[in-house]
Amino acid sequence: MKISIIGQPGSGKSTLASKISEKFNIPYLQLDRFWFEYGGNKLKPGDIEGVEKVRAYMKEKVTSFINGHDSWVSDGTYPRVQSIIVEHTDYVIFLDIPLYRRLFNHMKRTLKSDRHKELTKWEDFKFIYQIIRRTFLKGPKLKQFVLDHPDKIKVFKNYKEIESYFNNL
Numbered sequence: 001m002k003i004s005i006i007g008q009p010g011s012g013k014s015t016l017a018s019k020i021s022e023k024f025n026i027p028y029l030q031l032d033r034f035w036f037e038y039g040g041n042k043l044k045p046g047d048i049e050g051v052e053k054v055r056a057y058m059k060e061k062v063t064s065f066i067n068g069h070d071s072w073v074s075d076g077t078y079p080r081v082q083s084i085i086v087e088h089t090d091y092v093i094f095l096d097i098p099l100y101r102r103l104f105n106h107m108k109r110t111l112k113s114d115r116h117k118e119l120t121k122w123e124d125f126k127f128i129y130q131i132i133r134r135t136f137l138k139g140p141k142l143k144q145f146v147l148d149h150p151d152k153i154k155v156f157k158n159y160k161e162i163e164s165y166f167n168n169l
Contacts, residue, residue, distance in 0.1 A: 001026060002066075004085045005075040007095030008139065009131045010102030010109075012162065016093070017075035019166060027069050031076025034058045036118045055080045077142060086149055094146050094155045095162065099135050106131055 001024060005013045014030065021028035035041065040054040055078075062081045065072070066088045074085055086092060097105075110124045119127075146153050156162045 001071045001073075002089045003073045004082075004089045004092045005073065005095065006077045006082065006092060006142065006145075007097065008077070008099075008102055008135055008142070009127070010106040011095035011097040012105065012159070013075035013077075013095060016095070016162060016166065017073045020073045020169065023166075023169065024071070024073075026071040026073055027065070029062070029065050029072055029074035029076075031058065031062070031074065031078050031081065034061045035078075037061075041118055041123075059084065077138075079141065079145070082145065086152060089152065091152045091154055092146075092149060093165075094142075094153055096155050096157050097159075099132070102131060102135075103128060 003017075003020060005017050005020075007013050014032075017028055017030070020026070034057065035054060038054045038057040040051075043050040043054070058078060058081050062074075062084055066085065074089075106128060110121060110127075146155065154165070156165060
């Protein structure tokens with residue numbers, strides 16, 4: 001079983017991937033971890049060289065992970081590595097959750113947990129702007145990715161569909 005979970009920030013990718021990993025006792029590839037490991041969150045705006053180094057690191061780590069496991073689940077939407085992942089996955093789950101719900105999810109997780117140890121609560125709170133921005137800037141590219149891979153994509157538009165899918169795995 002090789003599953004990739006994609007979607008906009010706050011859609012529930014990590015939650016679903018973690019549940020699948022636990023249920024089937026398979027490795028979990030969390031793309032955000034690689035971004036933070038290499039300092040992607042500390043890059044200054046306009047640092048193209050730094051961004052390219054982080055992307056190369058992520059590509060190397062993703063390739064190594066995929067080649068090292070027979071079964072896995074991944075979560076994250078990083079276009080530069082998504083093409084590598086989709087080549088090796090059995091299918092891709094696209095969590096197409098509305099913006100208002102993703103904003104609510106983000107606020108809830110920001111207040112309740114230390115989601116990313118590399119971020120302060122304030123930095124996590126400020127990510128709200130990025131959630132809105134990415135919805136409009138990256139949303140069309142994500143939907144195009146889905147259209148480009150119809151044979152591998154499963155789309156879920158709400159949490160009842162996701163829960164039903166998970167329970168029937």
